[in-house]
Amino acid sequence: MVHAIRFHEAGGPDVMKWEEVEVGDPGPGEIRVKHTAAGLNFIDIYLRSGARPVPMPNGLGLEGAGEIIAVGDGVSDLAVGDRVGYADLPLGAYSEERVMPAKIAVKLPDDISDEQAAGMMLKGMTVQFLIKSCFPVEPGSTVLWHAAAGGVGLIACQWLNHLGVTVIGTVGSEEKAELARAHGCHHTVNYNEEDFVERVQEITDGAGVPVVYDSVGKDTLRGSMKCLQRRGYLITFGNASGAPDPVAPGELSEHGSIYLARPMLFDFTKERDELLACAGDLFDVVSSGAVKIEINQRYPLSETVQAHIDLVGRKTTGSTILMA
Numbered sequence: 001m002v003h004a005i006r007f008h009e010a011g012g013p014d015v016m017k018w019e020e021v022e023v024g025d026p027g028p029g030e031i032r033v034k035h036t037a038a039g040l041n042f043i044d045i046y047l048r049s050g051a052r053p054v055p056m057p058n059g060l061g062l063e064g065a066g067e068i069i070a071v072g073d074g075v076s077d078l079a080v081g082d083r084v085g086y087a088d089l090p091l092g093a094y095s096e097e098r099v100m101p102a103k104i105a106v107k108l109p110d111d112i113s114d115e116q117a118a119g120m121m122l123k124g125m126t127v128q129f130l131i132k133s134c135f136p137v138e139p140g141s142t143v144l145w146h147a148a149a150g151g152v153g154l155i156a157c158q159w160l161n162h163l164g165v166t167v168i169g170t171v172g173s174e175e176k177a178e179l180a181r182a183h184g185c186h187h188t189v190n191y192n193e194e195d196f197v198e199r200v201q202e203i204t205d206g207a208g209v210p211v212v213y214d215s216v217g218k219d220t221l222r223g224s225m226k227c228l229q230r231r232g233y234l235i236t237f238g239n240a241s242g243a244p245d246p247v248a249p250g251e252l253s254e255h256g257s258i259y260l261a262r263p264m265l266f267d268f269t270k271e272r273d274e275l276l277a278c279a280g281d282l283f284d285v286v287s288s289g290a291v292k293i294e295i296n297q298r299y300p301l302s303e304t305v306q307a308h309i310d311l312v313g314r315k316t317t318g319s320t321i322l323m324a
Ligand SMILES: NC(=O)c1ccc[n+]([C@@H]2O[C@H](COP(=O)([O-])OP(=O)(O)OC[C@H]3O[C@@H](n4cnc5c(N)ncnc54)[C@H](OP(=O)(O)O)[C@@H]3O)[C@@H](O)[C@H]2O)c1
Pocket: 040, 041, 042, 043, 122, 123, 126, 147, 148, 149, 150, 151, 152, 153, 170, 171, 172, 173, 176, 215, 216, 219, 237, 238, 239, 240, 241, 242, 263, 264, 265, 266, 311, 312, 313, 314, 315, 316, 317, 318
């Protein structure tokens, strides 16, 4: 028997229980992984709280890294002893060991540690698809990125800076502003104290930005529309402050014929070749040193409740991992 976080009903952090579970042998197309660490992500909050309902009871966690300790029939490109990382459904990364589909696991290069992988597979591949596929950024352009000191945010600041993009990043405190600037964010705006729409207009001399990457949702979405140039792109990819009020198509024309997208990583890594290309690009930029994966918080898996309280309480920065 091993331990895993399970929940039997949606609700506050206390619904998560550290339970003994039977893992079993991998079936066809599956692998059994012994985790080193799992990644903590804001999407875990939506899933645990019921904002995104899932069947009950269930495990939690979509991002992890560790070693393969058994393989099922038909798995040809992975073997016992391989170190792997992953970011996808099914839920269950918050566990000491699990059985999972081999098709979502990616072999880790020697220079990527398990801890880095647990802290970046979901967040880093999210940045990759957002800035390379969803709205490919141009060197020399300026973009607005909300929650710039968070897990996804710190990776985005570094990667965009590396690509020659000027980053305006919103943050909730002066300490977070300093951290974002230290990671390549050129202009920080504390949206708890300043009007970020006014600041973006000031910084861009009234031109606005061609794209806003908005994962805060309810509190920022309407303001984000006002930061865009004509025919700009509003990429809404998360709801840390809650789901935004619905947008009527007419609103998009009022803001200069803007485009609105609501993308999900898993739709950009669905095919195995897409997953390997996205992960490979992330491994390359991290191996090159251009993007550093900062693990700013570590918790034992058994203390996941506290990790969730801290993430929702806006106390974390950069990546957080849960040690198996
Ligand atoms: N669509 C996708 O495929 C995809 C994939 C991965 C992540 N995401 C989204 O990306 C976002 C970032 O994820 P993450 O795991 O890296 O989290 P995170 O950015 O480390 O944490 C969320 C941050 O949002 C900010 N925030 C603003 N209002 C908040 C509120 N009312 N409550 C809590 N936080 C608030 C906080 O930063 P400040 O204090 O600086 O405001 C907080 O630190 C999340 O919205 C997540 O759902 C989407």
